[in-house]
Amino acid sequence: MAEYSHNNRRSILWYAFLILLMVAGTVAVFIRAKEGIIVTNITSTTPWGTWVAFYIYFVGMSAGAFLLSTLIYVFGMEQYEKIGKDALLVAILSMVLAMVFILLDLGHMERFWHALWYMNWTSVLAYEVRFYVLYVALLLSELYFARRIDLIKTSVVNNRKGKIAKFLSFGSKDTSEASKRHDHKMLKVLGTMGIPIAILGVHGGTGALFAVVKARPFLNSALFPVIFVVSALVSGTALLIAFYVIRNKVSGNSIDQAMVKGLAGLLSFFLLIDVGLEFYEFFIGAYGLEHEELATLKTMIMSDFSWSFWAVQMVIGVVVPLYLIFSKRTKESVKALTAAAIMVAIGILGVRFNIVLPALIVPVMTGLPEGYYYPTLIEIISSGGVIALGFFSQRSCRKAIGG
Amino acid sequence: MKIANAAEKTDDQKKIPQWGMVIDLKKCIGCDTCTVSCKAENRTPPGVTYNVVLQNEIGAYPNVALVNLPRPCMQCDRPPCVQVCPVKATYKLDNGVVAIDYDRCIGCRYCVVACPYGARYVDFGESYSQEMLGANEIQSPEYGVDRGKREKGKSPINNVRKCIFCLHRLERGEEPACVETCIGDARFFGDLSNPDSVVSRLAASPRAFLLKEELNTGPRVIYLK
Structure with missing residues (x-):
């Protein structure tokens, strides 16, 4: 709770600002869901806009943050340890934001599940969607191993935070040195597996999604x-x-x-x-x-x-x-x-x-x-709301799992 | 120039006509009748035009000319739009027409980005109801499906749409609307797998060319210079 004792007013202002953005964003998203993609300035000539740009921005943010975390967990550069826990959380939340942005962009949001249910073997995007799922699963398990012992320590305390920690530790009670070594090993294994998934699959793949379009010579590189x-x-x-x-x-x-x-x-x-x-x-x-x-x-x-x-x-x-x-x-x-x-x-x-x-x-x-x-106001305000949600959940998650 | 690989097909497949179109640019006067009749036939909303006539000025003053280029969907044999669709909502029919399953399409618009001919349009749900009485009361029976009234949020609104050679007309033995109404008789329509058809013979003409042939998309719309 040290965060509140210092710079109290500034952080209250900051969170008030975030909440304001999220409320406005919710209204914008509601209008967008009701009216369809006509609320954007997208046309048949320019079929992608702000939401797609933010989508690739956050996919990139996630891949970048994850790769930085591998410097610590895979390549053993301990001097960066202090940003390691942040890095994994940022990687997960960025990916969530990216998915929210691309969901907003779909003409038929209610059919988002089609993207996983139906497969087109020649579509880069079809592979991407699956890579994103795999990647988020991998990040979540990495975060678990990175935080497991801390969670167990917190779960001893009998308050809300402790209960959350108890749930998130999934019944694991082992805080021995051996289990710690096991966690480190798991982090190394998962991180190593994640490197090709992040580089080739998640982000290189998202780049390929644009690069394969031969109709646009500028992208086709x-x-x-x-x-x-x-x-x-x-x-x-x-x-x-x-x-x-x-x-x-x-x-x-x-x-x-x-x-x-x-x-x-x-x-x-x-x-x-x-x-x-x-x-x-x-x-x-x-x-x-x-x-x-x-x-x-x-x-x-x-x-x-x-x-x-x-x-x-x-x-x-x-x-x-x-x-x-x-x-x-x-x-x-x-x-x-x-x-x-x-x-x-x-x-x-x-x-x-x-x-x-x-x-x-x-x-x-x-x-x-x-x-x-x-972009239209709806596009801008909804984007602001989604980004505010990102900052907000980053803080809430950090509070819940400590760190 | 390879237009249809009918020779490689089995006897069974041969029976299915392989639809193709030939457009004689010498006969096109740029009157836009094709565009208008297409809109009337398919009842496409504002911003969705399956067929357009591109007009480009060529040469330098005073030696200039206005060139008309009607542009329907090319119904490519190796369509980039079909290649990129993440959910296989757009695909080639046996008769060569590139179709869209409006109920599967998620509206990601990747195909619009990928089409080298700009032949795909997003239906944003706009309507001519201000200009035309009852514009939303009925829709064209595209793909043989009666979708009833045009209503907000219901497909094909928020989907991608495109020319399908007036599939519903082909099925009852009629030519596409643009072919039938062309006042200069610049458009020809028929079966490219039949070497004796008018389209096959015109396609073999030395005047024949394809749009962006270098992309190897295999268009089924052939132009005559």
């Missing part, structure tokens, strides 16, 4: 799945830095400056690779002089929508954070590095929107209508 995975690492690392620092600031705990610096270094490394890959993606695309490819690049870097590329993706997402991480004046400051991490997480949102939208603004045939897309 083998580099796309790779960029997806690398930018997942970028956003996952960024979010975990931000969570770690803010959480400990709020609860008044000390912050491991060396670890934050290390993570920021890792972040800049992923970010530089990401930028390099994107450069090749754009350069090779442009070099072909293909009409649709050029038109898509033009939409991205020189149109009404290009602020999302220059301001969000490049300045907020790359230039300023790299400056903060490398500059002599700021690289020792936890505050500056946290700001850099938050900016990167926002910048990757620009990356996600610029994957989904520019290729869908350019018509597939000359003479078909040009697309134009900005």
